[in-house]
Amino acid sequence: MHNFNPFDEKPVPIEKTFMDWSVIYPCSYNKEETDAYTKCRIVLMNGTEFEAQWFSRNFSRHCPDNDLRRELAILRRIEQQQQKRISCLKPKNESILEHTITYEQLAVDLTSVLAKQEPNCTVRNALNFALLEDFDHLFRYSNLLDLEYGICPEKLVGGYTEIMPARPTISEHRHPVDSIFPYVNNKKSDILTKLNINIITAAEQQTMNYYMNVAPLYDKSDLGRRLYQEIGLIEEEHVSQYESLKDTTSTWLEDLLLHEYTECYLYYSCLLTECDPCIRGIWEECLCQEISHLHKAKDLLYQYERKDWQQVIPCGTFPQILCLRPNIDYVRKIIATTTGNTQSCSSIVPLGSLSPCAPFFEYQDIMNHDVCCVPSHNVIDARIDCKGKDYRFQTAPNPLPELRNRCEDNVTLARIPECTPSETSVCGTTENCCQCKANTSEGTVFW
Numbered sequence: 001m002h003n004f005n006p007f008d009e010k011p012v013p014i015e016k017t018f019m020d021w022s023v024i025y026p027c028s029y030n031k032e033e034t035d036a037y038t039k040c041r042i043v044l045m046n047g048t049e050f051e052a053q054w055f056s057r058n059f060s061r062h063c064p065d066n067d068l069r070r071e072l073a074i075l076r077r078i079e080q081q082q083q084k085r086i087s088c089l090k091p092k093n094e095s096i097l098e099h100t101i102t103y104e105q106l107a108v109d110l111t112s113v114l115a116k117q118e119p120n121c122t123v124r125n126a127l128n129f130a131l132l133e134d135f136d137h138l139f140r141y142s143n144l145l146d147l148e149y150g151i152c153p154e155k156l157v158g159g160y161t162e163i164m165p166a167r168p169t170i171s172e173h174r175h176p177v178d179s180i181f182p183y184v185n186n187k188k189s190d191i192l193t194k195l196n197i198n199i200i201t202a203a204e205q206q207t208m209n210y211y212m213n214v215a216p217l218y219d220k221s222d223l224g225r226r227l228y229q230e231i232g233l234i235e236e237e238h239v240s241q242y243e244s245l246k247d248t249t250s251t252w253l254e255d256l257l258l259h260e261y262t263e264c265y266l267y268y269s270c271l272l273t274e275c276d277p278c279i280r281g282i283w284e285e286c287l288c289q290e291i292s293h294l295h296k297a298k299d300l301l302y303q304y305e306r307k308d309w310q311q312v313i314p315c316g317t318f319p320q321i322l323c324l325r326p327n328i329d330y331v332r333k334i335i336a337t338t339t340g341n342t343q344s345c346s347s348i349v350p351l352g353s354l355s356p357c358a359p360f361f362e363y364q365d366i367m368n369h370d371v372c373c374v375p376s377h378n379v380i381d382a383r384i385d386c387k388g389k390d391y392r393f394q395t396a397p398n399p400l401p402e403l404r405n406r407c408e409d410n411v412t413l414a415r416i417p418e419c420t421p422s423e424t425s426v427c428g429t430t431e432n433c434c435q436c437k438a439n440t441s442e443g444t445v446f447w
């Protein structure tokens with residue numbers, strides 16, 4: 001199975017891949033026995049299919065050629081059937097909030113795995129930046145789960161991912177002008193970079209959509225509904241950041257090819273890393289369907305633009321596969337070195353470098369002028385009031401002394417310059433990582 005190139009595979013005819021009801025509605029997983037990373041893969045692939053769906057719909061809305069729109073409609077119907085099949089793997093007895101823990105665990109471990117293998121420093125820094133925010137979301141939702149359901153969050157994450165604060169959610173609310181990165185030029189970048197941008201954009205977009213939908217459906221408390229609203233607004237920032245990295249000069253058909261290639265890569269990675277035999281069978285069937293989509297996208301690109309697939313994906317052989325696994329030491333290193341950062345225009349910068357009239361402070365003053373009204377802070381306060389300290393699952397004390405007090409939630413770190421460590425590094429590494437400057441639309445970005 002090494003050196004797999006989906007362009008070398010013989011595709012099944014597309015019309016043969018429509019599914020019937022017995023396939024579309026699968027047996028859902030057992031929430032007590034299923035591995036946490038199997039649940040994460042299901043959330044990831046649901047989000048990937050969601051992106052396939054909405055990319056295709058927007059393509060169709062901008063396409064004047066009805067023959068091409070019919071081809072897109074065929075592909076899109078199968079993406080929709082795949083999404084239906086995958087999303088109902090979630091069992092009926094798993095609550096909205098339990099499922100949310102999987103969303104944020106996926107965000108933490110997927111982002112870490114992608115950041116570790118990402119060759120482009122702009123993209124890697126973007127990943128490390130949002131990593132600490134999703135890590136903090138996991139801590140806030142876990143406290144809500146413990147408080148309102150009495151369920152142990154450590155068990156849900158399988159002990160794979162630590163649960164403790166990082167950049168406090170209150171400090172993540174930035175002015176929208178500070179959410180755009182320079183886009184990455186596909187012609188000059190590694191295939192892994194193109195895949196990583198597509199994968200993380202779809203995953204974060206799915207998280208944003210999920211919170212948009214479930215905030216009003218959370219029926220346990222107003223506090224929970226308010227927390228979904230708040231964290232949903234941060235996911236909105238994350239989607240803006242990640243999608244801004246996508247090459248804006250690609251044509252719709254080039255982008256379609258890259259979308260299908262990304263789906264092939266993800267299902268192939270899921271197939272090779274899945275421990276649940278039933279779910280592995282689903283990944284295998286989906287891979288087969290995606291290989292048909294990829295070949296269709298390749299043919300359409302040639303038919304309408306006279307371009308060979310190699311002009312978009314020079315070598316079709318997959319790079320190293322994506323494997324979800326624990327990243328405890330990595331996350332600790334990023335917390336220790338970059339928690340005090342924020343975004344300013346298109347750069348990641350230490351909070352202390354902002355001028356007092358920066359948009360960040362203006363926006364913070366509008367949203368968070370009364371700290372007692374901020375839901376992510378209220379949740380921790382409520383847990384402390386009830387049980388004397390916040391809920392954590394940690395293998396050692398927090399890397400930052402500022403985040404070790406379990407009896408008082410930190411609401412100033414990365415928000416108030418005087419309360420933020422000044423020795424923060426920009427990218428979490430000491431190596432010189434400016435070599436990718438030429439691959440971005442604005443040249444130098446992080447200094």
Ligand SMILES: [Fe+2]
Nearest residue numbers: 052079082263
């Ligand atoms: Fe798909």
Ligand SMILES: [Fe+2]
Nearest residue numbers: 107133134137
């Ligand atoms: Fe998050």
Ligand SMILES: [Fe+2]
Nearest residue numbers: 134204235238
């Ligand atoms: Fe996120």
Ligand SMILES: [Fe+2]
Nearest residue numbers: 260263290293
């Ligand atoms: Fe597809």
